[in-house]
Amino acid sequence: MxxxxxxxxxxxxxxxxxxxxxxxxxxxxxxxxxxxxxxxxxxxxxxxxxxxxxxxxxxxxxxxxxxxxxxxxxxxxxxxxxxxxxxxxxxxxxxxxxxxxxxxxxxxxxxxxxxxxxxxxxxxxxxxxxxxxxxxxxxxxxxxxxxxxxxxxxxxTSGRSLHQRGYRTATNIAPINEVLAAGLLLLSGWDGQSHFLDPMCGSGTFLTEAAMIACNIPANINRKEFAFEKWHDFDSELYEKIVESCLNKTREFHYKIIGYDKAPSAVQKAKDNAANANLSEYITVERKNFFESEKFTENHLHIVFNPPYGERLNIEMEEFYGNIGDTLKQNYPGTDAWFITSNLEALKFVGLRPSRKIKVFNSHLESRLVKYIMYEGSKKAKYNKQL
The missing domain is CATH 3.30.2130.30 (VC0802-like)
Structure with missing residues (x-):
């Protein structure tokens, strides 16, 4: 002390x-x-x-x-x-x-x-x-x-911002900041105790951060250096002991982390970034349209994603957000679905009542992290896989 x-x-x-x-x-x-x-x-x-x-x-x-x-x-x-x-x-x-x-x-x-x-x-x-x-x-x-x-x-003590983890070499349009992604996952209650899906995964930041949380892997283990390593009193032996101790606390993960994206280039970038983080064994990325997908498991599913806001892509907002709500309601029973948006008007088109709204910022954009609970209903979706 x-x-x-x-x-x-x-x-x-x-x-x-x-x-x-x-x-x-x-x-x-x-x-x-x-x-x-x-x-x-x-x-x-x-x-x-x-x-x-x-x-x-x-x-x-x-x-x-x-x-x-x-x-x-x-x-x-x-x-x-x-x-x-x-x-x-x-x-x-x-x-x-x-x-x-x-x-x-x-x-x-x-x-x-x-x-x-x-x-x-x-x-x-x-x-x-x-x-x-x-x-x-x-x-x-x-x-x-x-x-x-x-x-x-x-x-x-850090040097370059700690969101620069070191694993992300390929990015998509307006990629989400790694610290923001990790924070949103933690706010959503993600703890690695269920299957996980990012249905609009882009370059896969949510997927990689979710896997690191699930396996209790230090967030910046892939980073090349910290500012304190250049200090005259840097204790390299102590630092190596700290690294070893933290890596000894990692844990196994027994569920699936899956990402979808319609763009082949995004799918490849997400795979590359997962590989850079040495997490390919935990992360599966598929080329798929979320609006044509169904829940892949009978068990509980945790969804977190970052849909287009309009700032990123030119989309028909009312139709797009309406499709998000319809897909969740019809095809994803037994799911906690979270997403972030800065387009607060678009939330009206989802057609579902969020159980939570949390104010956050994505860069300079005031945004909301919203949660929709999809309960098991009498009409269950058909599953692609049963685990």
Whole structure:
């Protein structure tokens, strides 16, 4: 406990509660939900584990200082006063990411520039040599967040956004973000204890994330690197132990994960991405029109999908969403069906009453994750397969 320090996990709107639950399940302490973020405490090993395992985090930040600032001059002075030798030296490259929400600070790029100037001038004054800036591949990424007059300075432990898992090399039109996909699956209650279907799977992000959840595979096991691996105090031996420990907690999955798509190119991309994630044995992708399909099992089925909104494809919205409702009602008894849409008007055409509506955001688009429960009726659909 003595080696614990505070960290902040950034996330998407609506995912704060499930991210907090993920953190507690991993072993974090003092977990506190915020807006698009969750703060927590853990040691260095936990910092590695959080980056490796969290499904709904975009970044993990390690705060190193916090202070009030009046203006740009005050910001420069207080950044200059920090002991940057703990984290940087003239041979290490760095970059600054800044976000501002303040009347006194209105330009994040200017805040980044002033922060950079203060750090560079500090090294010139103390050792006569300055570290260089590398905005693309820095050895150290520093995060500045100014909220009103409060400035928080953090080290970015992740580097590139954690949605970049490393398995997705082929994408379709407007692919869903991996963190968004994982969060929607967790919000839907997916736990790997039934069959799963994405009937409009595109490049297969839901399929891959569903398989990783079902098998308890660390979300970022396929990622090439994290920012903390470039830090001067990176403990590679500890990191390898964390990886091994997490992989020892994977579990077998005894159901089917199936994806449909009408486009042959999408089917191939979904197969390729499943293979890249080493999950081909769990995922089956077929070229099929959902509206001409029937439930493939007599057992419970969990459906999650991302239908076209109109922003992605030119479709006849009323007919398309009406077909979704008709197909679910007629051919998918004993199914929990979830989908996300930003076209709230289109939901009226489904013709079914959703049992849940959850507000989420898909990029900048306000959306709803909706649930339809298809109960077993007197008219049962014909099954293609019986398991």
């Amino acid at each position: 003595g080696n614990n320090f505070k960290m902040v996990a950034k996330t998407m709107f609506g995912f704060e509660e499930i991210l907090a639950k993920e953190l507690r399940n991993l072993g974090a302490v003092n977990v506190v939900e915020g807006v698009r973020m969750v703060s927590f405490e853990g040691d260095t090993g936990f910092m590695y584990k959080a980056n490796l395992c969290l499904r709904t985090a975009i970044k993990i930040l390690k705060p190193i200082d916090s202070f009030y600032v009046k203006d740009e001059t005050d910001l420069y002075k207080k950044i200059f006063a920090m002991d940057w030798s703990k984290y940087l030296n003239p041979e290490i490259t760095f970059a600054i990411d800044a976000t501002v929400n303040s009347e006194n600070f209105t330009h994040s790029l200017y805040v980044s520039q002033k922060t950079k100037d203060a750090i560079v001038d500090k090294f010139r004054n103390t050792v006569g040599k300055r570290p260089d800036v590398d905005v693309k591949f820095p050895d150290l990424r520093i995060n500045i967040h100014i909220q009103m007059n409060r400035c928080n300075v953090s080290l970015d």
